Amino acid sequence: MTQGNGNHNGNGNRNGNGNGGSIITIIYYKNKNLINNGSSYLTSSTTPLDILLSPKYATKEEIDIAIREFIQIVGDDHVSCLEGDLEHHSDSFYNAHKALKTQKPRAIVYPSCTQEVSAVMKICHKYHIPVVAFGGGTSIEGHYVNTRNGISLDLSRMDRILEFNKNDLDVVCDAGVGWQDLNEFLSPHNLMIGVDPGPGAQLGGMTSCNCSGTNAFQFGTMKENVIGLEVVLADGTIITTRQRPRKTSAGYNLTGLFIGSEGTLGIITKVKLKVHVKPENEGIIEIQFESIEDATNSVKNLIQKNIKLNAIELLNNKMMQSLNLSKQLAHIYEEKATLFLKISGASPLITKETIKQIKFVITDNNATYFKVATNDLEKQEIWSARKLALWSAIQYGKSVLGNDAQSISTDVAVPISDLPEIIKLTEHDIEQTDVVGVIVGHVGDGNFHSCLSFNAENEKKAWEIADKCVERAVIQFQGTCSGEHGIGYGKRKYLELELGSQTIDLMRRIKMALDPLRILNPDKILKIDPADIGEH
Template sequence: MNVNKQPTSLSSRNGDHDLYDTSEETIEKVALEFIQLVGSQYVISKLDERRLRSITKWSPASPSHIPNLVVLPQSTAEVSEILRVCSRNRIPVLGYCGGTSMPGAIAATRGGVCVDFNRMDKIVEVHKEDMDVVVQPAVNWQDLNSHLEEYDLFFPPDPGPGAKIGGMIAMNCSGTNAYRYGPMRQWVISMTVVLADGTIVKTRHRPRKSSAGYDLTNLVVGSEGTLGLVTEAVLKLTSVPKNLHVAVASFPSTHAAIKAATTLVQSGLPIYALEFLDKHSMWAINKSGLSKKLWKENPTLFLLFSGLQAAVQAQVETARRTAEENHCKEFVASARREDIDLWWGTRKSVAQSLMEMKNHPTDLFLNADTAVPISRLADMIEETHQVIAKAGLAGSTLGHVGDGNFHTVIVCPESQRDKGEDVLTWAHHRAIEFEGTVTGEHGIGFKLRDRLVDEVGPEAVAMMKKASGHALLERFR
């Protein structure tokens, strides 16, 4: 088995050859152990297959940032044994589920073993009366909601279409539903986690609240695989939203649109979702042809409402009034299922629409997902527009303005990478100056490690490193 054909030793390239061992001899040895454990068809060494686990259209990485080996387990016990083998042989490990991560969280910067969970894709058990579900990590959130329809239950977090539960937990994902329902962290009751040395930990049982010891569940959510690999999770569910209504409001300026959005947030109106797309995003949607409707290319708010019929009608009228007070050019609302699917589907398609703006397959899709206090949102977005324009780049702003989280997207050729990255670095620092965060939902990954220090300070990062076991690994130095 030819398992280590990479340009140079990742260990020596990263200066930690005393910490990790990804030599060809060691990888060959552990590959044989993995074959005995899971079977030869589930131990992958082909270069193209390994590259697919670390480099995607959403999260490009260096050609050398790929694992030496990919292993596909089918049970918690197999994951435990894989990590025992890797710990014993000082091999770094990464987890992989849907591969939709944007900040380079799946980039294998030190090579090693990729644990691909896609054989662990079972919905284990639905507890209808308790309103929870037990799932394995490779369950897709859309497939889960399709399965839950017969129980009249609903799992709210809604990131990108290909996202799966394991990665959603690792990154503490959000999505368009987060304004009403919160991020992933609020929907994980407990989980089974395998630690770096192969130890299996169950964070708690199934009650919705507990004061028993440390909150290990919430500690693991958002830890991006640094504390362990999740092999099973108990997720909280809610009832399916009733009386859905959708509204779209078009504005003459970004300032007017964001002012309307912040006014709605400050009013306490229980809106289901509140999203913003700038004029560049609306142009991209029209140009891509991914929506069956031709939209006005103005700054636009997309809103969803749900609840009792009378309450929803009142919410829609309040939103209409607020939009008109902020010089809205057009406000349309509908409860028709086909309109909801089309209009909200348009909002959900914007990332792919922006990806379609590439003039060449090698063009870059650069992005940031900063979040700021809602009172600073209009300033942050308008300043971002000015910086993008000054740099002479094609870019847009969009996102979940209901909770102050928005995305800056730049599509550019490789020759303009430095300019694009400079804009995103500016956005990260400006968000911190506004007492915000460099990432509202995508996570730190490989790309934002330095920005994490800028945001929380070296002391907090040192604490995270200790919690993730770096202190334990020092024994190898």
């Protein structure tokens, strides 16, 4: 990855203090007189990559000066340059797209409030310092890889639940609030939030990646659950995207713009979020099938018959094998394609009727086993199997390939009617190699993961399987390369395959409008530098 040389415009002179918008715009384009479809690049609706100059970022000396200014804002105890902290904010075991040894932040800054975030961003804007926002550190697509050696802005100190509007079923929280902590706060009120991503995730990062989880089939993703946001822009400006009503047609949908933007357009500091009444008379069902086709056809049929379900999770036979080998569960499962379902109803009678409808559908699809959890302990045991899936898949890979095995995970989503075919094809691809692969997914919305473990000998095969899975989803089945993990650094090429270069050019135009210095999470979602040679 090409690094900035410390200059701030094409002539090596700093001219980026935020004043004189036309000058700022011009110096980041190669030639303002170039023509694109008959109009100037500066007045066209899109920004192709090849018209940009490479971004110029702060020198080491300038970052050292800025660090002293950060300390004046947040205090000496809340700025760290310790190697362990830099490592923690560079990469994680779960990241599929590892940071290079040189890709570390120069410092970690821990603000405590929106005003401190704004003050820090004004300094970064002044010196052209790249900023990567950091939440729970649970993302897996290289979202917080520090490609440009700037600072990491850790929002974990911003962990306050600011408003709880029980009568309106919403909360207002700092970006650093963890979703599990929020659910613990809501539980005595018989309430919960709608999304349930990996343990440790925080609201700011969850919003930035538009995460979801097992409950998305019933409650939707963050996009459906976020009411409004407070955001700090690249120059330190603080904005609010929306008030608290459940509906509005007032102006542009800025809330939607920042959801899923992965910290490339602004730093989310507050989240206004819907909360939900916990489902009544909830039941959990385990169903097993002889084949993956029977399981996925059951999913399709259940949805087409409009049977009320809260969650539909699929685990293939290899995933069930990995769970058994993990020895983390109370009993051993048959190693067959398995569905875990959540259902609920206003009364036990309604729940029983739903169970009857489900039995009718699965009988036509050759189900071999059907169990309804009868108590809270059984419910917890069945659902914990799904929650242990990722960890179990990784450990399974290590048990087969050795402790040096690494893992990657696809995240495609396709129309429900195409789910049986794409999962069958993906299983076949895995079976033709010595890559250790399992399939697990939130199949109620057509989203599934191929968790692929590999070593040095078969790494190329693993990436070929992943590429084929994504290309098949996007090209053959009109799906998406990412249902919930986001794009980050690792899936940029897939995004262009999915949407086309002109759509990416429009996204780049939006990026350049909000962040012309390109300091906010550089190199994520799309390329911002014509010298960028692609993922390593």
